[in-house]
Amino acid sequence: MNEQQTKHPGVCVPFEEAKADWPEIQGDEEIVRKVWEENDAEAYMFLWQCVLSF
């Protein structure tokens, strides 16, 4: 990853950016983070599969 990029491979919308849209998380933030990042990675893979395989 070069110095300009702020998003790591596997990331489209970082969790911190998504969280800013929500009220304060009352429960376990790590569960919310984990699921967000897993689903976000699916979108990342969808786009790259379009580029590489289709």
Add this chain to the structure above:
Amino acid sequence: MSDKQTLFQERLKRYVTAMRNEKPDRVPVRPFAAEVTAVHAGFTCQQVTHDYRYAFEAILQCCRDYDWDATVPNMVYVWTGLVKSLGIKYYAVPGIEVSADTGFQYMEPPENGAWMREDEYDIFVKEPIDFLANVWFPRVTQHVAPPGSPASFRGNMAMLSGMASMKNYFAAYGPHINRMTNETGTPCAISGILKAPFDIIADKFRGYRALCMDLYRQPDKVVALTEALTPHLAFVAEQTADPGRNLPVGLWLHRGCLPFLSPKQFEKFFWPSLKQIICTLWSKGIQTLFYAEGEWNGNLKYISELPDKSIVYHVDRGDIFEVHKAVGHKFCISGGIPNDLLAFGTPDEVKQFVKKVIQGVGKDGGYIVDACAIMQNDTKLENLRAMGEAAYEYGVY
């Protein structure tokens, strides 16, 4: 263990041993059979390309009827049903834009109509995933709107059906691969997807002609983009690789050979980023199938820089005996059986050629029989069979 599972284990051991540049019990046969599977099964190109269930059935029929040590679960790799759901513009689809008996075609963009404009290098380098989502994807599809433009029903539905369809397509591979294993005893040949950074810029962003102009007009920006794409392409390759680390990631090489790039250009634009990815994958135990389409022998001095066994070197137009001499001590070699011979020759001519390659390249192990390029619907079925039979006849150690 069933007979098919025993057969599967025997074949997998033979295939993996050869890929590690060692000597198995016999030279493995690993055809990359694309539209020729449709010919064998009695299907059209349209059927196997647009409805992957036909493609799966066709490869299963081939696995039952030929004694292959490994093959690709679906070498008709672009499922055009998904292409049409998304509205992707750069393919000619069998049965729609071309006849039902013609393989799908990739259409190179005109120089002034590339999917990425000449002044967009900086924004692509800065945040690749944003560029893909906001600029590239809307541009290569018919209805998806870029940010700031009015969304449409067709665009929204294209995204929804496209994402659901891709998920279904990849999910279908699990049961299909189980059928290959349990019904035919045939292992997969590869797992995962990799392209060279330079190639993907040429294929899907700038087009080859516009990229060639960029090599002279803005060379530093081209290098910067290859570097920016490197971690992403390595990541996708790793994520899609075989978790068991037996099978190599498929690397389909398009524009790195002569006459597309000179050796000097290859050294500057093509090789550094690709070498980095291959070495990164190998450091994690992932081998790469280096599918060198075209004439690559001029680049062998670079290829030889790679760690021993890190790649399986697939030979297309290059002289396979020269390849063996240059890098055979480092890497397994596959391919080298000319597609024109398979299309226009006789079974005896095919057998004699395979025999010559086995005796010259495979005598100490580390060779896998296959055609030079993927086999399409011009391959004669009797020659496909003869290619395998020659390995069984002349390839036993």
